Amino acid sequence: MDPFVQFVVRVSLMAIPLYLCNSLALLFGRGTPIDLGKNFLDGRRLLGDGKTVRGTFVGIVLGTAGAFLVKTAFPETALFLQSDYLAYGALLAVGAILGDFAGSFLKRRKGIERGKSVFLLDQLDFVVGGLAIGSLLVKPSLLEWIFLLAFTMLAHVLGNWIAYLAKLKKNPW
Ligand code: CTP
Ligand code: MG
Numbered sequence: 181m182d183p184f185v186q187f188v189v190r191v192s193l194m195a196i197p198l199y200l201c202n203s204l205a206l207l208f209g210r211g212t213p214i215d216l217g218k219n220f221l222d223g224r225r226l227l228g229d230g231k232t233v234r235g236t237f238v239g240i241v242l243g244t245a246g247a248f249l250v251k252t253a254f255p256e257t258a259l260f261l262q263s264d265y266l267a268y269g270a271l272l273a274v275g276a277i278l279g280d281f282a283g284s285f286l287k288r289r290k291g292i293e294r295g296k297s298v299f300l301l302d303q304l305d306f307v308v309g310g311l312a313i314g315s316l317l318v319k320p321s322l323l324e325w326i327f328l329l330a331f332t333m334l335a336h337v338l339g340n341w342i343a344y345l346a347k348l349k350k351n352p353w
Pocket of ligand 1: 205206207208209210227228229230231232233234235236239277280283284287293294295296302
């Protein structure tokens with residue numbers, strides 16, 4: 181297969197469970213925080229109210245379900261990663277959640293409140309976590325890492341501008 185097509189297929193197979201997990205946790209997350217309101221040694225919240233049991237569960241289950249659908253609908257394409265795509269999808273989703281937890285954990289340690297933005301960390305923590313844990317089965321190339329990180333930032337900026345122009349947000353950032 182053409183190397184460019186191969187690249188696009190691989191990064192897409194990586195992106196699908198990552199993005200599903202992250203966006204559906206956001207969409208469906210509410211209620212009981214997964215840290216159960218507990219504080220860390222510094223007296224600040226462990227993760228904060230932005231990481232809920234429901235969002236975490238939905239993200240992992242639906243991120244993995246996305247991989248299942250892709251594997252079922254396009255079995256030959258899914259085989260491209262030389263690994264069990266369902267298992268890989270589950271690792272991506274769990275890793276995305278853990279990366280996002282790590283991001284919130286760091287923010288809380290720095291005294292940054294839930295929802296206050298930290299450029300790059302907020303947008304990329306789930307991608308780094310997902311690809312890192314996913315590396316147990318599939319190691320992305322350096323170019324794939326760079327592409328997915330850059331694409332995610334770009335998608336974030338564009339998405340915010342579209343939401344701003346559609347008057348869904350007050351600021352374009
Ligand atoms: N969310 C959730 N459970 C998760 C991840 C996200 O419920 N495991 C939901 C929460 O409603 C959260 C929203 O998705 O508010 C956006 O997620 P994120 O931006 O990661 O959280 P923040 O609220 O910005 O909190 P933090 O400062 O900890 O990043
Ligand atoms: Mg946030």
